Amino acid sequence: MEVVIVETDREAAVIAADAISRLFRENPSAVLGIATGSSPLGIYDELGRRVTGGELSLADARAFMLDEYVGLPEDHPERYRNVVARDFVAKVDIDRANVHGPDGLAKDVPQACASYEQQIRDAGGIDLQILGLGTDGHIAFNEPGSSLGSRTRIKMLTSQTRSDNARFFDDQVDAVPQHCLTQGLGTISECRHALVVATGRHKAQAVHQVVEGPVTAMWPGSVLQLHPHATIIVDRPAASRL
C-alpha cells in the first residue's frame, strides 16, 4: 500500500483530485467510485473548483456509491443518495442519471444487491474508488468480521459506527439506521485504483492496523494490502502510530 503523508486536509484533497483529474483526462467516461462521510468532502470541493474553472469535466463520467442505509425515506437528508446529490453531484457537472447506488428501500434485498453488482460489472468496473476509513477500520460499511471476499449485501452496523455517525442525526444514536447495504470487500478489491483518505488522530489506530497490521477481517481496510494499486493519504495525526 502506498502511504502519502500530508500536512493539511487541503493537500490531501488536492492529491486525490489530481489522480481523479488525470483519470478523466485520459478517459472522460471513466467510472468513479464515490464515498460518503466527511473524509471525501474536500475532494468533492476541489473537483467542483476544477469543473467550475474549466480544467475538468465529469459530464461523461459514471459514478457508483459504496453503500446506503436501509429504510431511510426517499427524502431523508441523510439517505446516502441525497448526501451524494448535495456533496458531490451538485458541485460538478456529472449527469445525475449516471450516479448509481444500492437501493436501501428495496423489497427484495438479495436481488437488489445482485443487480447492483451487475450494474458495476456492466459499466466495466470501477476505475478509481474513493474511500474513507471508519475508526474501527471499516471501508464502506464492511464492519469488523466482514469476509474479505464479500459482495454487495445487507449488513448490521456496529454500535461504534452508529455512535460515530450519530453526529449526522442530531446526535441521536437511535435515529441512525441499524442496517445498510454495502459493496463487499471483494467488490471493492476489484477497483483498479483504491484511494483512501483518513485524517485526524481518531483514525490513527485504524490507519496503523490497516497499513501495518495483518490482513484480517477484524480490520476490514487491511484487505487493501492485497490490492495492486492502493493509496492511503493521511495527515500527521492519522499517521502518528505508523
Ligand code: GLP
Ligand atoms: C461511514 C461511511 C464510510 C466512511 C466512514 C468514515 O460509516 N459508510 O464510507 O468511510 O463512515 O467516515 P468519516 O470520513 O466521516 O470519518
